[in-house]
Amino acid sequence: MDTALGPPEKMVERREDLTPMMAQYYDLCAQYDDSLVLFQVGDFYEAFCGAAETVARQCEVTLTKREDSTGQYAMAGLPIDNAESYVERLLEAGYRVAVADQVEDPEETTGVVERAVTRILTPGTLTEDELLDGDRNNYVGALATGDVHALAVLDVSTGDFYATSVENADGIRDELGRFDPTEAILGPNVAATQLPDGCTVSSFGEDPFEEKQAHELVESYVGSVEGLLASTAEIRACGALLSYAEYVRGGVDDRLDYLNHLTRYDPHEYMLLDAVAVRSLELFERRTVHGDESNTLAAVLDKTASAPGRRTLDDWLRRPLIEREAIVERHDAVGELRDSVSMREGIYDQLRTVYDIERLISRIARGRANARDLRSLKATLDVVPRIRQELAESSCGKLNSLRDELDTLDEVRTLIEQSVCDNPDKEITTGGIIKPSYNDDLARLRETEQDGKSWIDDLEASERERTGIDSLKVGQNSVHGYYIEVTDTNLDSVPDDYERRQTLKNAERYYTPELKEREGEILRAEQRADELEYELFCSVRTEVADESERIQAVADSLAELDVLVSFATVAAEHDYTRPVVGTAPSDSPAEGTLTVDGIHIENGRHPVVERTEESFVPNGTMLDSDDQIAVVTGPNMSGKSTYMRQVALIVILAQAGSFVPAESARLQIVDRLFTRVGASDDIAGGRSTFMMEMTELADILDHATDQSLVLLDEVGRGTSTVDGFAIAQAVTEQMHDEIGALTLFATHHHDLTGIAESLDNAHNRYFRTQQDEDGVSFEHAVERGTADASYGVEVAATAGVNQSVVDRAREVLDEQAGRAETEPSEHHGTAGRTSLNGHSGSTTTEPKQQPLHGADDEEPTDDGNGKRLNADLQQALIEADIATMTPLEAMNKLANLQQVVETNRRNTDPNPSNSS
Template sequence: MDAALGAPEKMAEHSDELTPMMRQYFELCRQYDDSMVLFQVGDFYETFCEAAERCSRILEITLTQREDNTGTYPMAGIPIDNAESYIEALLDAGYRVAVADQVQDPADASGVVERAVTRVVTPGTLTEDELLHGDDNNFVASLAHDEGYGLAILDVSTGDFYATTVETASEVRNEVERFAPTEAIVAPALDPDSAASDGATDTQTPDVFDADCMVTEYAGATFDIDGASELVADYFGPPDRLLATDAEIRACGALLSYAEYVRGGEGVTEDDTDDTDTRLDYLNHLTRYDPRSYMLLDAVALTSLELFSSRAVHGQDDATLVGVLDETACALGSRKLTDWLRRPLLERDRIEARLDAVEEWTTTVQAREEVHELLRNVYDIERLISRVSRGRANARDLRSLKATLDVVPDIAEAMEGVESPKLRRLHENLDEMADVRDRIGRAIPEEPPIEITEGGVIKSGYDDELDDLRETERSGKAWIDDLEASERERTGIGSLKVGYNQVHGYYIEVTDPNLDKVPEDYTRRQTLKNSERFYTPELKEREDEIVRAEQRADELEYDLFCEVREAVAEESERVQSLAETLAELDTLVALAEVAAKHGYSRPEIVPEGIEIRNGRHPVVERTQSSFVPNDTRLDHDTLAVITGPNMAGKSTYMRQVALITILAQVGSFVPADEARLELVDRVFTRVGASDDIAGGRSTFMVEMTELADILGNATDRSLILLDEVGRGTSTTDGFAIARSVTEHVHDEIGAKTLFATHHHDLTAVADDLPNAINLHFGATERDGEVVFDHHISEGATMASYGVEVAQLAGVPESVIRRSKDLLAEDEGDSVDEGTCLRDADPSDSAPQSPPVTSASNDVLAELRRTNVADTTPLEALQLLDRLKRELD
């Protein structure tokens, strides 16, 4: 982003000639040179010069002009009442936004009205409901390096705060992909474009942060260990009791500093001191976690398994794992469910505790449904309490908090008698917060106005002084209401009216024909076209009395409201603890709802292997009218080669095994009649075709990069899904890669592996490798049409039915006929991917060997010497290209 958002050079050169207001604007632009400054002028936020031209284009608003003693320059503004929608557009365009409000009453200003930046709006620090997208977390990350990478993750809107340390940048990427931050800050010494190179200087190495994440070098002083330690201690106590490494302390301290900065500080410099006005008092918990305590799902796995987003183009936005599981009743539970899916457990005791709770809810139907219904009345109190603590909550927010607290006793009553340890603990943690509920109930009316400065936000009976002022106001207005009738009777002027306007106050209006009847005690206040307006000493006295009472009452109401809000803010830790309890409870109830509705069963965690009876894909079974369940049996180190026709269900089958495994480790029941599952440390996927044209990577290069990650990081506790490895190159090259990968996974890694392929000759590994087996999906031809049975069986198949699937897809008939002719000519002479012989014996399907030459012997020798695990994707491609040229 271009940082030149402030004054143009020619105006900076003549800064002495600028008007006081424009000097003020450009000084704020200088202080916040990384942001678009929105400068309040009356009821609008204005921008000037180059910033105005950019805003005009981005926001599609009219570009006007301002003229003063320095000349004429562009100006563009947005209405304050509708500012959030425009701010969102600026964020989408890649800008930070510094909001400079008038912090002085214009009536009190002797010169230019004082303005200050009251908040900096950035993609990762949003707190406004209008800007936050749905109930999902919105994280900002901080990355520091000090004998390892320290990573801190914060959701400013909820107070969720996490920290960890990892050794390599690839591990940083994995953790970043768990949380998907929308923004990140890094120390200046840590180049954001080369952070993934593990100390190397290769700037072409992909960044650890997603392309949509705004990455910024932040003030280096904030990453210093002394300052960072002091700030962490100020919030959470001694950092060495919470955090494990200096890198974590640096990352957390810098992130806290940044969160304070965007709240409206004066920017961060080497000499910054603590500003209590920017402190985030609702940040009460910092969770340090070890990535090894959770199953790792990297970005490739998240995408190919469609946990949170669907790659389909048929418009079914809910065709994701989280979409089919989300029966949560409130925003708290929805976020918690996402968090659990993002970080499946590796500790059996924690998994069993969740499963016990889900099982109890599935059997106690009436209690479950009652709790589920009550949870629908729970507001997003995590975000509510953060607004309360920041002083941005209105009276309706406090009533929403009370409405949530009102339902807690009912939830506790419905949970009486729960038996599982986790549900008992949640029941015990249901803090009814009667003191907070009572205070809000006594102070705030049931349906308060949105504005908190114009009265009506404090109940009658809460404060005696306020009640007296309101009574004075009411009695005065009642006196004025009676004045019109009494003055008509006294003066004999039947058309006399008593009215009020904001400029002149209360008046008595008499039309011109009746002016001769005006009493002597009337004093003229205003002359109109056909009438005169007057006041009397008594009216003026009452008016002054009403105005004084009204103004004082409004001020007192605001002060009383702020007192209530501050008192509630002091209980933020209790509110957040209650929010965590309600979130877990909602998630467990939702998992039980899904299990009961869709026939899920409790999985059994076993020491080794995967055994599933009648397993189903949790998403596909919901989106299709019929689904064929399948069994799975994999020993601890089994490698299964899966063959079968296109469209038979190989990819769906592999994904369902992975999803059932993930669900079990989340603590959920699974879509199967029975499931006995070994704990898995990672799920690796090489499924589907994709490219990275912008990054200069072909489909095959992306495939090889993903494959290299699997071969370099999988363990014997991993689950690996491989689909059509080697299809992006020639059949010979592809088969060679597929075979060598199979052998490497079997011999060197020993992970449970499902390998779907159209290289039918790969099925021979079942004879050569002791832990390899063959599985296949079958199909039959009826009257020229292919019928898939979608059922997996032992053994291999040699049919792909690629031409028939092309026909089903609508490929022109002429192309289909020609394909069948070519296939008939080729049968018996070659074995090609996707067009293998029907009903052939696997033993007769060995690949046709090329003539043996000295060059081919040299190539074979070099291939045997090559260590695939130590070869980068680029080196592998270069090696294949060179060897192919030698053979040619």
């Protein structure tokens, strides 16, 4: 066990001998043995023994010692006023932190002050603003398995609560990619390998996943689950997650009554973007060493005015729609807001003044809100009538619907306005938070208090006049209360009714019976008024919390409106156009439904790159049933990857409800978007870059449909040229013949262009490049046809590679070109083309074909009627142990056999010019 967790070993043997405070600490450590306990002692949170060493090391604070009658203990403390910054370090280091607060007033307690764990801080259940990213949801997930695989996710700080289920573990991994939880709990038989990188696995036991217990807990929050949740696995996941959310409250008022709405969704209601696609398309984070959110799709679209709006934008990009009617509704709203500048700017100006209403109501419902939070809520709700007015002239169905959903909550606003002070104190137990006019008893108490203080204010002047002592002062302190102070030089003039209260170095302090009586009245009125204010505040807070569901509905509508305004602003400022979206013809749409065959984009632009490049070259795209696959060639730096990502981002934007950066766009609704773009590895998991590439490729081949969009970039580059080309060809043929997905395939296997020409529904596209004595210039324009070279050496020179290395590389290329001239070669119609190294020369050589049976076997030849070839093929297939082959080995084997047949066909074809 980690020495920071569990009861300190030094104390285990002598629990009964410990001082009362240390025994309390020991018991809390034993009760929360999976957490690092921070124990309040005055103004600090303290940790002892091994926990102290951990805190000192992780938080970089001084390690000290505590000594009492039972021994000496290591100790480290964190100031309570600045505890959040230190807690964040502990969470990042993987610790779960249990905060043990003093739950008694030390001034009113005899003996040791009682302490209790009031909250457990974990990465996925944070509610403290200081520890949260206001622009992002912070989800904790629960996974359960049964007949299906179920996922539940919850943002404890906002109340967002979702559940779904899929048939297999791969599907759950994809759904986790949508939400990117920071923490998860796992039910029985669920493997942690399903979780995304950076997600903390927290132990919570199996009992909370038990069906009956989970069922009862879920229904206590959201009512009957009949017709809401689709499987017992979903019920178990939701119940365990709610139980965990209650657990981290530390057992103090652990109900989360604001969690009253659970959304169950079907994964097929949204375009699937798995974690690989989200990462490679840089939707939220750039693929750099340190990461960067400034040049991402989310960043360039973010013109939102509020934190809920920014979180909703994130959600819409993670879950693009696939229902045409819902997409068109959003486009209608964006179009009207783009065209109506006054409406758009008026709504934005109002939204700028709102607070984070989702997290406000969460704090209010959890009893952690102060009076300032209630005033912030009231200020936010005051915006609603003004936004409704801005939308009064709207003719769009979506905007009219949002306007009708914006509940003005007049009674809540009136309650807060009448009860809570305009500028309340931050503390809620010391008065100054409730208006005296709100309660008659409070008004009388404050009047009594004020009358007494006014009498005291007048006392100094009256006593100076009565005693003739001009230096006489009336004051007050927390120890001795009110007093009359007279210097030693004037003691002879002190009246007989003065009673000594305190002696100072050069003065005496007195009180009179009347002053003491007034003091008692003031203190009693003040104390009772402060207590009454706290009681009244708690009552008001509870009344507001009772309207949590209505307030959350308003928050949802405001956030949705915020994103639509953001989309419209981006469209207006950056010349985005409305896309035409339709159902794929193969989807058997209902009569009257608009259908669109494929993806047709005119002068499309990359929404991120165009913001960073001084001159961005737009490019068109045409993928449909006749041109299903585009093999894209061109040198490095020519723009292939940017172009492919550009197409994917335009599709995502359109289905999220945004206009798109293009002159025009007609888009088939895509069910899934797959990417095999860029290099990555998993060294810790024992997977090389090539293995990661093949794993991603296998997922695409297993799950892509004829309504999917697939981006493939340099498939097969992590292995030998022969193997890489074989894989690339097999994948292209599989996409064309079996899957039918719209596919962009960027490659440096220029021989693949010959394959594209031989397939009915494939075509070649390439990026124009110019080369002269000054080097290579990239035009970044794509058109039909094939590239004549890769210009790898020229790109290396442009990148600043040492000139001697560049020169030697050119010599090697010239040597290879010379050898190629002496070796006859026919390969996929490449005869007569410029060689792939970028220099003029003869054709490229054909990759050496491996024999069918083994290294010592002769390559089969035709005996005049093909019998020997057929026999060898049959034997090779018989000997292939398909049951034990990996998918990659199977593809290589198939490619090998195909190439043998093709070689034989060319060798026996009486008209070689027919070869293609």
